[in-house]
Amino acid sequence: MPKLEKYCAFQERCVSDVKMKLSKLGVPQEFWTTLLEKLQESGFLNEERFTELFVRSKVRQKGWGPVKIKLELRRKNIDDDLISKYLSEFRTDDQDEMLDNWLRKKLNSVKNDEPAKQREKLIRFGISKGFESGKVFAAVNKIIKARSDD
CATH class of the missing domain: 1.10.10 (Arc Repressor Mutant, subunit A)
Structure with a gap:
């Protein structure tokens, strides 16, 4: 668990990022749900916060448009409602x-x-x-x- 907490504390992560990390670490899938829930409960993993920061950083630092941002967030299995919520703030x-x-x-x-x-x-x-x-x-x-x- 400390490795995952450190991984999530280093930069904002989404659930799909953490699942890929769990796979690379060789953690059996039957433990994934429990580990993800613990990370969410302790505030290390938050999809809404991730989405907000992802949109903001890609707009400000990379100059990406909404189509590219939406595509990348969908690749990360982010909920469409969350994507729409934060893209709507991009005037x-x-x-x-x-x-x-x-x-x-x-x-x-x-x-x-x-x-x-x-x-x-x-x-x-x-x-x-x-x-x-x-x-x-x-x-x-x-x-x-x-x-x-x-």
């Missing part, structure tokens, strides 16, 4: 501004490409960052139009 204005900033930075690295190639690379980049395709298309069109007006 649309902030998403749009973040996407715009990412695309403008990327535009500098593809400025020597022909316009069609630039557009393609910007769209691919925006989608890979986890933003909705409709928002990406609109933002790319706006940036390219502004650039051609200059």
Whole structure:
């Protein structure tokens, strides 16, 4: 148990992370439920806290969009209601501004490409960052139009 407490205290973990750790440690599955309950009761494991911090850190530190965040949380078997709750705090204005900033930075690295190639690379980049395709298309069109007006 102390190894698991240390593992959970080092950084926020979700249940699926701890299950993977239990598997790596060779702990028989019949003990997993009891161990997970003890970690939750003692405050070392909290899915809601994990989800909140995951969303916040991926937005602020990695600049991820909501699609990528949602996908990663689903991979970790986080409940959809929890995902929606914390993604809803990621305001649309902030998403749009973040996407715009990412695309403008990327535009500098593809400025020597022909316009069609630039557009393609910007769209691919925006989608890979986890933003909705409709928002990406609109933002790319706006940036390219502004650039051609200059």
